[in-house]
Amino acid sequence: MALVTSKEMFEKAYKGGYAIGAFNVNNMEIVQGITEAAGELKSPVILQVSKGARNYANHNYLVKLVEAALLENDIPMVLHLDHGPDFETCKSCIDGGFTSVMIDGSHLDFEENIALTKKVVEYAHDKGVVVEGELGKLAGVEDDVKVAADDAMYTQPDEVEEFVNRTGVDSLAIAIGTSHGAFKFKPGQKPQLRFDILEEITKRIPGFPIVLHGASSVSQEYVKIIQENGGNLADAIGIPEDMLRKAATSAVCKINIDSDLRLAMTAGVRQVLTQNPAAFDPREYLKVGRANVKALVAHKIKEVLGSDGKA
Ligand code: G3H
Ligand code: 13P
Ligand code: ZN
Numbered sequence: 001m002a003l004v005t006s007k008e009m010f011e012k013a014y015k016g017g018y019a020i021g022a023f024n025v026n027n028m029e030i031v032q033g034i035t036e037a038a039g040e041l042k043s044p045v046i047l048q049v050s051k052g053a054r055n056y057a058n059h060n061y062l063v064k065l066v067e068a069a070l071l072e073n074d075i076p077m078v079l080h081l082d083h084g085p086d087f088e089t090c091k092s093c094i095d096g097g098f099t100s101v102m103i104d105g106s107h108l109d110f111e112e113n114i115a116l117t118k119k120v121v122e123y124a125h126d127k128g129v130v131v132e133g134e135l136g137k138l139a140g141v142e143d144d145v146k147v148a149a150d151d152a153m154y155t156q157p158d159e160v161e162e163f164v165n166r167t168g169v170d171s172l173a174i175a176i177g178t179s180h181g182a183f184k185f186k187p188g189q190k191p192q193l194r195f196d197i198l199e200e201i202t203k204r205i206p207g208f209p210i211v212l213h214g215a216s217s218v219s220q221e222y223v224k225i226i227q228e229n230g231g232n233l234a235d236a237i238g239i240p241e242d243m244l245r246k247a248a249t250s251a252v253c254k255i256n257i258d259s260d261l262r263l264a265m266t267a268g269v270r271q272v273l274t275q276n277p278a279a280f281d282p283r284e285y286l287k288v289g290r291a292n293v294k295a296l297v298a299h300k301i302k303e304v305l306g307s308d309g310k311a
Helices: 007-016 028-040 051-057 059-072 087-095 110-126 157-167 195-204 220-228 241-248 259-275 282-305
Strands: 020-024 045-050 077-084 100-103 130-135 140-142 145-147 171-174 210-212 252-257
Touching: 007 020, 007 252, 020 028, 020 077, 020 282, 028 045, 028 059, 028 259, 028 282, 045 051, 045 059, 051 059, 051 077, 059 077, 077 087, 087 100, 087 110, 100 110, 110 130, 110 157, 130 157, 157 171, 157 195, 171 195, 195 210, 195 241, 220 259, 241 252, 241 282, 252 259, 252 282, 259 282
Parallel strands: 020 045, 020 252, 045 077, 077 100, 100 130, 130 171, 171 210, 210 252
Antiparallel strands: 140 145
């Protein structure tokens, strides 16, 4: 099967009350872990690549790894640019085999965000590629952009209809209390998502696919393993999975997960190297990291996203 766009995936997910997992990929083991889980569970999947991933692994390597995963797994897959920072990066991914791009103009003012997003949409649609825009600001760290918690801003429901209509985007990332990274809430703070804002947004743009960034749950199982093997992740806290499950049944059609994959991979590698400090074959520790990634993605597909059997 060739790469697809997320158009049909989102239509089905919206109607079916589930969401598609969008998992960040940076190397072969992560691509394999994610796609083996999705393949076995017959789940559609989105593999997303950030600017940092392209800098680390190189555009062509990532595209070819995803193409290889397609040969091995007969499921619909989207190759998506995560947090496209500018028109040129989006263009390079559109021209270079991606089927979906995000243009992240969330740090710009409303009019500038519209102008930039519209420019990307015009270029992308011409080539059959779909576009995700963002309104509202999430706290956390992504590539060079650091947004302090106090500076994070919920999406304003009054703005979404105009943004969607004037830009022509295919999906919209919103800020309702999720954030990037492994430290999403302060110690003692009760995690909460603004489902009331999501509901207001859905009323303004019924049927339109919504995206949740910063949706890792920060599995305490992996946090504990990392802690026990020399890491320092005290106070790491994520979005409770029951909240994500609730979001998946709503207008939220795409749920972004990266930090959970990092924790799963790192827990496996740390565990092997602690148990056997003499290990020096990368396959020995990377295969445990990859198995953890696969188990994590299988869990998300079945227990959080509900996308199993939907391929
Ligand atoms: O939202 C950001 C993703 O976790 C990607 O992170 O920019 O460090 O690759 P990165
Ligand atoms: P997490 O840091 O919660 O995994 O979020 C990832 C993300 O939003 C990628 O765009
Ligand atoms: Zn994100």
